[in-house]
Amino acid sequence: MAVLTIPTQAFPDQRPGTSGLRKKVSVFQQPHYLENFVQSIFAAIPDRKGKTLVLGGDGRFFNREAIQIILRMAAANGWGKVMVGRGGLLSTPAVSAIIRAHHAHGGIILSASHNPAGPHHDFGIKYNISNGGPAPEKITDAIWAGSKSIQSYQTLDTADVDIDHDGVFQLDDMTVEICDPVRDYAELMARIFDFETLRRLFNGNFRMRFDAMHAITGPYALEILENQLGAPAGTVVNGIPLTDFGGGHPDPNLVYAKSLADYLFGEEAPDFGAASDGDGDRNMILGRQFFVTPSDSLAALAANATHIPGYHGGLKGVARSMPTSQAVDVVAQKLGIPHYETPTGWKFFGNLLDAGKITFCGEESFGTGSDHVREKDGLWAVLAWLSVIAATGKSVAEIVTRHWQEFGRHYYTRHDYEGIPASAGEEIMATLTAQLPVLTGQTLAGRIVQTTDDFAYTDPIDGSISSHQGLRLLFSDGARLVFRLSGTGTEGATLRIYHEHLEQDAARQHLDPQRVLRELIALGKDLTRIEKLTGRKAPTVIT
Numbered sequence: 288m289a290v291l292t293i294p295t296q297a298f299p300d301q302r303p304g305t306s307g308l309r310k311k312v313s314v315f316q317q318p319h320y321l322e323n324f325v326q327s328i329f330a331a332i333p334d335r336k337g338k339t340l341v342l343g344g345d346g347r348f349f350n351r352e353a354i355q356i357i358l359r360m361a362a363a364n365g366w367g368k369v370m371v372g373r374g375g376l377l378s379t380p381a382v383s384a385i386i387r388a389h390h391a392h393g394g395i396i397l398s399a400s401h402n403p404a405g406p407h408h409d410f411g412i413k414y415n416i417s418n419g420g421p422a423p424e425k426i427t428d429a430i431w432a433g434s435k436s437i438q439s440y441q442t443l444d445t446a447d448v449d450i451d452h453d454g455v456f457q458l459d460d461m462t463v464e465i466c467d468p469v470r471d472y473a474e475l476m477a478r479i480f481d482f483e484t485l486r487r488l489f490n491g492n493f494r495m496r497f498d499a500m501h502a503i504t505g506p507y508a509l510e511i512l513e514n515q516l517g518a519p520a521g522t523v524v525n526g527i528p529l530t531d532f533g534g535g536h537p538d539p540n541l542v543y544a545k546s547l548a549d550y551l552f553g554e555e556a557p558d559f560g561a562a563s564d565g566d567g568d569r570n571m572i573l574g575r576q577f578f579v580t581p582s583d584s585l586a587a588l589a590a591n592a593t594h595i596p597g598y599h600g601g602l603k604g605v606a607r608s609m610p611t612s613q614a615v616d617v618v619a620q621k622l623g624i625p626h627y628e629t630p631t632g633w634k635f636f637g638n639l640l641d642a643g644k645i646t647f648c649g650e651e652s653f654g655t656g657s658d659h660v661r662e663k664d665g666l667w668a669v670l671a672w673l674s675v676i677a678a679t680g681k682s683v684a685e686i687v688t689r690h691w692q693e694f695g696r697h698y699y700t701r702h703d704y705e706g707i708p709a710s711a712g713e714e715i716m717a718t719l720t721a722q723l724p725v726l727t728g729q730t731l732a733g734r735i736v737q738t739t740d741d742f743a744y745t746d747p748i749d750g751s752i753s754s755h756q757g758l759r760l761l762f763s764d765g766a767r768l769v770f771r772l773s774g775t776g777t778e779g780a781t782l783r784i785y786h787e788h789l790e791q792d793a794a795r796q797h798l799d800p801q802r803v804l805r806e807l808i809a810l811g812k813d814l815t816r817i818e819k820l821t822g823r824k825a826p827t828v829i830t
């Protein structure tokens with residue numbers, strides 16, 4: 288079959304963000320837009336010839352069309368084989384697991400994560416490398432550079448292929464394998480966790496609800512929780528992936544997973560609740576009338592890791608992103624293991640995981656994971672919590688409050704101002720950066736500012752430097768105030784302000800975080816002049 292070389296013109300806006308390229312569906316539907324980006328990915332992987340690529344997405348609108356386009360282009364660009372999840376579906380952690388299990392060269396994930404889906408919402412595409420993790424900046428920069436100078440792309444002139452039935456066939460010289468999206472992932476979970484113990488948990492009175500938010504984790508949660516672990520039918524709700532995610536916003540937090548939160552805080556609450564996001568890598572953990580912050584979740588799992596069969600030998604080290612609370616650092620110090628602080632973005636954990644420096648890592652943005660794959664993993668976090676609950680016989684609330692008694696409670700809240708004008712976002716950060724040096728030594732929010740900085744990270748493995756990763760005020764009592772602009776939005780800018788304060792006194796560990804942190808919150812609003820610059824009196828999302 289003849290390879291077609293289609294002339295095209297570069298688009299100026301194809302710079303990958305924190306997690307690949309995310310744009311409105313209408314942007315991706317422009318002629319050549321997706322093709323240009325896919326060709327730029329392939330051009331950045333010059334050693335792809337004859338190798339295997341994994342391909343799937345979270346099922347959102349435009350997923351199926353994009354799969355067909357990418358398959359034709361992959362065949363025309365010399366890939367040896369593409370493994371596609373049946374129906375074009377694969378969660379982000381499943382892509383990572385399949386890349387690793389099948390020694391694939393890389394993977395393409397079609398998702399805009401937790402952003403809403405549908406013809407008027409978002410689509411996204413990201414590339415993962417052979418370790419199963421997000422492409423490092425070296426590659427994303429090459430993709431961006433390629434997208435700015437592209438003049439043509441390669442494809443085939445073929446009809447759409449059947450992606451809805453398992454099987455193996457040829458597309459020109461390339462093999463296409465349509466595979467079960469869940470199987471490899473479920474097998475990996477069964478190796479890490481003791482499914483027999485978890486089955487016993489569900490055989491007793493233990494009850495949970497998992498909200499798949501009409502997105503990709505539905506098939507995974509149904510198979511693992513209900514079919515394999517015997518949780519009662521109905522444990523998984525909103526379990527069928529819909530192209531518009533049911534009109535919802537599949538971001539597992541108290542705002543967007545409100546119905547789950549209401550249920551867990553209501554009269555009929557089960558023992559445990561969890562939700563995952565559009566592409567299955569995020570998680571939110573709830574107990575009966577109890578919300579676990581992602582930072583606390585990471586810390587509690589690290590402290591209890593030896594209860595989980597896959598980690599019974601202990602952890603090599605842990606890592607958290609900079610804005611994530613320092614709770615896990617305290618655990619690491621007590622365990623005598625190293626802890627690392629990386630910029631926001633899961634890709635920064637990749638080198639530490641590959642080098643065997645860390646076993647667990649996590650982020651305040653509802654991401655938790657381990658060295659089993661190279662992505663954060665929502666269902667893994669759920670199974671990890673279930674394992675700790677089964678081993679200790681304690682409720683989520685007991686596990687966390689005892690944790691606070693032992694390690695102190697890091698009160699934490701993040702305030703997001705979404706969709707502010709990009710210029711206002713830049714002005715806020717520029718003004719604050721200029722102000723930082725004079726803040727050192729001042730008493731603000733009732734505390735002394737010990738240091739301030741514009742966070743930069745030197746990767747301990749490859750020495751690469753990432754600058755401008757967030758502005759920090761570090762106080763002498765250990766409190767922190769952090770500012771950064773989101774790297775994942777598609778409209779305007781989103782300012783995130785992170786507030787943290789450590790409370791050692793067990794008698795003061797059960798207060799409302801918004802109250803405990805009110806002085807830091809007021810300081811954050813003052814320093815950014817958010818209301819004056821944007822007219823916003825309050826954040827759009829509080830987590």
Ligand code: G6P
Pocket residue numbers: 305306400608631632633634650652654772773774775776783
């Ligand atoms: C994605 C990335 C995470 C990151 C999160 C928030 O989910 O995979 O690693 O923490 O986005 O990023 P943002 O730049 O929006 O704060």
Ligand code: ZN
Pocket residue numbers: 379400401564565566567568569
């Ligand atoms: Zn996600």
